[in-house]
Amino acid sequence: MWIKEVWNKIRKGVKAGMAAVKESTTLTDNKVVRLISDFESSTERKWMIIGDQYYQVDNDIKDRKITKKLANGQMVEETYKANNKLAHAKYKNQVDEKIAYLLSKPVTFKTETQDKNDSYIEAVKDILGKNFQYQLSSLGYEASNKGIGWLQVYINEAGELKTMVIPAEQCIPLWKDRTHTELDTMIRVFPTQVWEYDTRKTITNVEVWTEEGVTFYRLDGKLLILDYERSNDNGGPVAHYKSDGTWYSWGKVPFIPFKNNRIEKPDIKFVKTLVDGYDLSRSEAANYVEEVKNLIFVLKGYGGQDITEFMRRLNEDRAIPIDDPEDGGVDTLTPQMDITALREHYEQLKRDLIEDGQSVNKDLDKFGSAPSGVALKFMYSGLDLKCNLMETEFRMGFEMLLWFVDEYLKLTGRGDYTQIEMEIVFNRDAAMNEAEMIENCNNSKGTISDETVLAHHPFVSDVEDEMEKLAAQKEKTEPQWDKVPPVKVGEVDGEEE
Known part of the structure; x- marks a missing residue:
């Protein structure tokens, strides 16, 4: 008897718990x-x-600002500097x-x-x-x-x-x-x-x-x-x-x-940092080409002066006033930047984007200008996946x-x-070597049905329509004298029984 009472209490508790869960999940x-x-x-x-x-x-590169930190801790934008924002698609x-x-x-x-x-x-x-x-x-x-x-x-x-x-x-x-x-x-x-x-x-x-x-x-x-x-x-x-x-x-x-x-x-989650890195590298290369004609200025007798003001005046006026030519002066140095290393960096970023973004590798140096069927499959392997x-x-x-x-x-x-x-x-629109596919279709005739051959021919989009056109074309080209006229049932030697 007591077992039944315990079981009823358990059932009541379960029902109450389920009702409470339902009430808690009801949208208010x-x-x-x-x-x-x-x-x-x-x-x-x-x-x-x-x-x-x-x-x-x-891209985020469009919001890029070149700033510097002042002695008081304030960040200011250096608007006089080259700031290319090359966003790539x-x-x-x-x-x-x-x-x-x-x-x-x-x-x-x-x-x-x-x-x-x-x-x-x-x-x-x-x-x-x-x-x-x-x-x-x-x-x-x-x-x-x-x-x-x-x-x-x-x-x-x-x-x-x-x-x-x-x-x-x-x-x-x-x-x-x-x-x-x-x-x-x-x-x-x-x-x-x-x-x-x-x-x-x-x-x-x-x-x-x-x-x-x-x-x-x-x-x-x-x-x-x-x-x-x-x-x-x-x-x-x-x-x-x-x-x-x-x-x-x-x-x-x-x-x-x-x-x-x-x-x-x-898809952006898997490649965003690579896209940002590529944008930044190309923008930095453009900044290097543009920045003050690739010169570093050596200022003599210019101690304690504001360098920012000097660069602003140089960029705007293209000239520098020197009060005392004996104590002051300006010399230039040509900086040596490793463009080869920079180029290799963003070229590697491009390869990483192709691999991580699973897109088509269009490197013609590897596959040639007319890649074969096997090479095309390899090129499209990432995109297929x-x-x-x-x-x-x-x-x-x-x-x-x-x-x-x-x-x-x-x-x-x-x-x-x-x-x-x-x-x-889903009918995929894959690139193909048409000459190779046409040759394979011609070689397959007699081994597989004409309908299957037409389905894989690069010039055929509607197989049923093409089959009807071929039948009509065949009927037009066949000589009429080669056809045996049908014999009516009941006719014997041209006479009806």
């Missing part, structure tokens, strides 16, 4: 404000801003190269039994629209520069399923699991401008998306104000989409992550997107395709 206004504040000051968001900044080639080129290689060519949708599921493929293409490839490229840039890209799914007023890319710096995801595969809540924070009479004012909008619906707020300082009109419709709360005057929920948070890699880090990681994450994102597409097809009565497996095939 104060918790939302705290989450927004923590995210805006987080290292994660900082790297998102840096990635976008460096993609626009607004190394990082931007790497991101463009990656997106162009992986996401510039149209993707292919593939099922196990292609012929039987053509209707499903066409339905998916129709729903995603012809701009889906553009959205994939936008997600690629978002993921590369910010570590993760977000695609929002919604149904518009016409009842059509649409998707929209949301800037990652506006999104605060709350995950259900440690591996970040399922969303519990999404908080979106973004500014908009409104007019109050003749004054333009910026307001901060907050959207809290859950599995059941969405609530709209405005953030005023640290005060979260409910937007009642947007959060309610006909006296009831809004959900995810509206159909026939009634609000419905997906049962999932309608935001889909497209990650750059498993750790959700932007980086794109493989992004492709894996994007496949997962596409699977999540496909769930919403399947649900929409069921909602609109266009069929239930949930049991059909579909995958997305």
Whole structure:
């Protein structure tokens, strides 16, 4: 008997504990404000801003100042000195190269039994629209520069399923699991401008998306104000989409992550110090060339004078007044700077950027002006590895997107395709040795099918269209007299039975 009593107490304690945990994880206004504040000051968001900044080639070198410390400890800028700020687009080129290689060519949708599921493929293409490839490229840039890209799914007023890319710096995801595969809540924070009479004012909008619906707020300082009109419709709360005057929920948070890699880090994190070092080295080389005609001045009888004033007057007037030519004077020395060592330093930085940034090695001294297939594979090995990681994450994102597409097809009565497996095939835009590929295609005829040969021919973009053109061409060129006319059933010696 006492065992049963103990067991009941344990069960009650567990239920109370679970209720307390649920209560502690429930989002309140104060918790939302705290989450927004923590995210805006987080290292994660900082790297998102840096990635976008460096993609626009607004490198840190542009903020560089040459300063000196005075006797009183004050730091002052030496504006008379050469201060070249050479910002290089190394990082931007790497991101463009990656997106162009992986996401510039149209993707292919593939099922196990292609012929039987053509209707499903066409339905998916129709729903995603012809701009889906553009959205994939936008997600690629978002993921590369910010570590993760977000695609929002919604149904518009016409009842059509649409998707929209949301800037990652506006999104605060709350995950259900440690591996970040399922969303519990999404908080979106973004500014908009409104007019109050003749004054333009910026307001901060907050959207809290859950599995059941969405609530709209405005953030005023640290005060979260409910937007009642947007959060309610006909006296009831809004959900995810509206159909026939009634609000419905997906049962999932309608935001889909497209990650750059498993750790959700932007590409800039791995190369920023190298880019900064390269900018600095090249800027210093430019400063050396420009600085006072490469001369060091030896001042005689100029003790106790302000050297800064001397250099300023020299740069502005290109002359030095000497009061007493017997006691004073100016001599010059030509400094010897090891330009070879400086050049080797930034050339090594360039090689490190290629290796650590996993970009294409375009060193023609190693591969020649027309590299072969093996050399091309070696040149693209780093880029292939980086794109493989992004492709894996994007496949997962596409699977999540496909769930919403399947649900929409069921909602609109266009069929239930949930049991059909579909995958997305990324067609990479790799450089190739065309002459070598054409030779290989010609040598393969008779060994493999013509369709396979055409699929690998560099001049063919649509295999089915090319097969039809070849068949039509063959029919035109074949002599008509060589064809045996068909014999009708029942005809014997030109007479019908």
